[in-house]
Amino acid sequence: MKITLIGCGAWGMAIAAHLVKKGHAVTVWAHSEAEAVRLTTERTMPQAFPGIVLPEEIIFTNDKKTAVDGADLIVFAVASPFTRTTAESMRPFIGEGKRIVTVTKGIEEGTLLTQAEILEEVLPGNVIGALSGPTHAEEVIRGMPTTIVSASKSREMAEFVQDAFVSEMLRVYTSPDILGVELGGSLKNVIALAAGMADGLGAGDNCKAALITRGIHEISGLAVKMGAHISTLEGLSGMGDLIVTCASMHSRNRRAGILIGQGMTADEAMKEVGQVVEGVYSAKAASALAKKYEAPLPIIEEVNLVLFSGEPAGTALSNLMLRDRKMEGRFSQEDLPECWRSDSSH
Ligand SMILES: NC(=O)c1ccc[n+]([C@@H]2O[C@H](COP(=O)([O-])OP(=O)(O)OC[C@H]3O[C@@H](n4cnc5c(N)ncnc54)[C@H](O)[C@@H]3O)[C@@H](O)[C@H]2O)c1
Structure with a gap:
């Protein structure tokens, strides 16, 4: 061929x-x-x-x-x-x-x-x-x-x-599910920036696990609203790619995030990494998609604030820790015991 x-x-x-x-x-x-x-x-x-x-x-x-x-x-x-x-x-x-x-x-x-x-x-x-x-x-x-x-x-x-x-x-x-495969691959780069920032701040492995898990939760919430299948986001091109990108030093998005967490601006970090850091471009696009599809992307929105509004990475982390309290998981009302109904599950 x-x-x-x-x-x-x-x-x-x-x-x-x-x-x-x-x-x-x-x-x-x-x-x-x-x-x-x-x-x-x-x-x-x-x-x-x-x-x-x-x-x-x-x-x-x-x-x-x-x-x-x-x-x-x-x-x-x-x-x-x-x-x-x-x-x-x-x-x-x-x-x-x-x-x-x-x-x-x-x-x-x-x-x-x-x-x-x-x-x-x-x-x-x-x-x-x-x-x-x-x-x-x-x-x-x-x-x-x-x-x-x-x-x-x-x-x-x-x-x-x-x-x-x-x-x-x-x-x-x-x-x-080409849409699901592409959304997983693109949006994980933004979460990798966040994971890198957490590493740069010395936030630890518990925080990394939280960013990966909550990251796939928000990516899949948006992707499903756009027409992707949930199982794609749970698969290799979604969860699989998110894990490797957030954990590996081969990831330029994570490396850029580490530098930002250590105090560099986004521009300085991109120059230092020396390659196109695609998560920076996808962060803006993801934020626009979140508005269009009314899908909450709390981690990605904080990454945008750090990249484009000069918010310190430490403030982004605090904002995520202190956001409105939530129940974990997405349940339909019928699946919930009576006393849990009508709660927000984002
Ligand atoms: N590197 C990886 O491990 C890997 C793995 C899977 C997917 N990807 C994806 O593959 C894509 C490319 O990544 P990469 O690692 O090869 O990037 P890279 O930075 O090594 O290469 C980017 C390439 O873009 C092209 N390019 C640069 N300037 C150009 C211009 N002005 N006009 C036209 N083309 C130009 C060139 O071919 C350049 O080599 C990215 O979307 C990345 O997310 C990368």
């Missing part, structure tokens, strides 16, 4: 290396000519993967036509702020009737669209899927056991991508 990766970041490269190992012909489009040349000659990503040499078989190009010509599958792997502009510039070369899967996580500010929704809008007439899960590139490139979810409205597409990616080290599940 010829598979084209659009984007040459850490995740795109880990996927390219994995697909080459599976025997596919892999072409990677780099957004600058200089990077395509550097990758062709040096075959290294010293910052993301120190000591690792990328397979000789990967073809790098900056030419859009060469990249997508004859591709059986196109994988969009640019950072989320560049998905729309990159897809627009690729449209004349991609045309129609192609299979396109996004592996990018993020909600577009302004339109509030997911990555697959952007691709559906910009590249009509193609079949779109999303591939997402707890998959740090640093582990995938080393062949460490990993799981991921291939989602699409089209069962044929979800299974096509599953078939293209599945291996002994990468177990691929399928899902019809």
Whole structure:
């Protein structure tokens, strides 16, 4: 199979290396000519993967036509702020009737669209899927056991991508719930910022567990209101990705959060991390979605205050601890004993 990766970041490269190992012909489009040349000659990503040499078989190009010509599958792997502009510039070369899967996580500010929704809008007439899960590139490139979810409205597409990616080290599940898969993958980045801030404040493991658990609670509350299925949010692309992002030092969102918790501003933290911290973009979008769907997102709202209104991370933590008292869980009134009815269960 010829598979084209659009984007040459850490995740795109880990996927390219994995697909080459599976025997596919892999072409990677780099957004600058200089990077395509550097990758062709040096075959290294010293910052993301120190000591690792990328397979000789990967073809790098900056030419859009060469990249997508004859591709059986196109994988969009640019950072989320560049998905729309990159897809627009690729449209004349991609045309129609192609299979396109996004592996990018993020909600577009302004339109509030997911990555697959952007691709559906910009590249009509193609079949779109999303591939997402707890998959740090640093582990995938080393062949460490990993799981991921291939989602699409089209069962044929979800299974096509599953078939293209599945291996002994990468177990691929399928899902019809592409919205749920994408929301889980995007919104967990905002909770990872919060988890990092808690770590930066030295708040401890109890606090981390609370942020992960209450984080999935608020993400799933919004996602279900938007039409996603609860079991998707409880699965690998929801809870699974949230756990790995909040616990791992590979997570740039968590690393940025730690720096903010230690006193840096959001801008200083992003500069220090040196990569796109997508949770920062998704935080604003999530807040807008919360208003649109009337879904309470207390952790995400506090992250927004820290990022964009200069609220100290310690104040955000206090605000969360001291917010209105609640009963845990979401119960229908009929499931509750009489004396518990009419209570708020957020
Ligand atoms: N790194 C991971 O472990 C991992 C795992 C799963 C999903 N993801 C998701 O994959 C996406 C990419 O992550 P990454 O780690 O590869 O990011 P990265 O920061 O390493 O790379 C981002 C890539 O975006 C592209 N880009 C940058 N500037 C551009 C421009 N002006 N125009 C067009 N393209 C440009 C380039 O290909 C660049 O390499 C993100 O949405 C991330 O959430 C990452």
